[in-house]
Amino acid sequence: MAIEFDFDQPIFVISVAAQLAEMHPQTLRQYDRLGIVSPSRAPGKSRRYSQRDINVLREVQRLSHEGVSLEGIKRILQLENQVAALQRRVTELSEELDRRPRSLESRIFAAGTAGDVVSLARGKRPRARSQAVVVWRPRNSE
Template sequence: MHPQTLRQYDRMGLVQPSRAPGRARRYSQRDVEKLQEIQNLSHDGVSLEGIKRIMQLENQVEALRARNKELQAELEAVRLRLQENSRIFAAGLSGDVVNLPRGKRPAARTRSQAVVLYRP
């Protein structure tokens, strides 16, 4: 690419290369990939303002994907916490409601403790 083209892209904010002492531009591999993408879009007839908008939208999509991933991880953590802290209730031997830890069953009733409903 022509140096004037690179300066124009820098002024527009399409690529932000780092600077070496003496103000020389240093392009990273990511910058080179962006420049190739800009060149391809330009050859396809997209204006520089259009390219700038496309790149802004691509950055926004990437940020939203990262945020979505964070929220999914947070949701999963909350689900696990709720599952661990959820309480289970059962009827006690005397008919009262008792709280049981997850994975535990109420004590089995013996025949003498069984409640029998009988109507004559």
């Protein structure tokens, strides 16, 4: 019988999390204050860490040992989260595109620098000197 483990389930109290991450509990409190790792809160306001939080703490420790400042670590983690979110969004959009009816495959879209997306008629181009990116899928792409 396989047991599924939810990496996002906040189950570890601060002392256990500190032990698993090989850090002092006060260090975890400091990281929480700085917003580097933000654990969940139990009803009594005590911190609860997930396995994902423990993994992040280990990454923070590794980066710190390599000489990266806490502000640098915070920025790296923010950028990694942003990249992961963007990758999930690309996957969602790709799946949505795959579910679209075939008649839409011949349509052309332009995306402007502000992130707006417009459908273009076949043979039309975005406004002159636009920095738009044109995206299309060839009819015989499969």
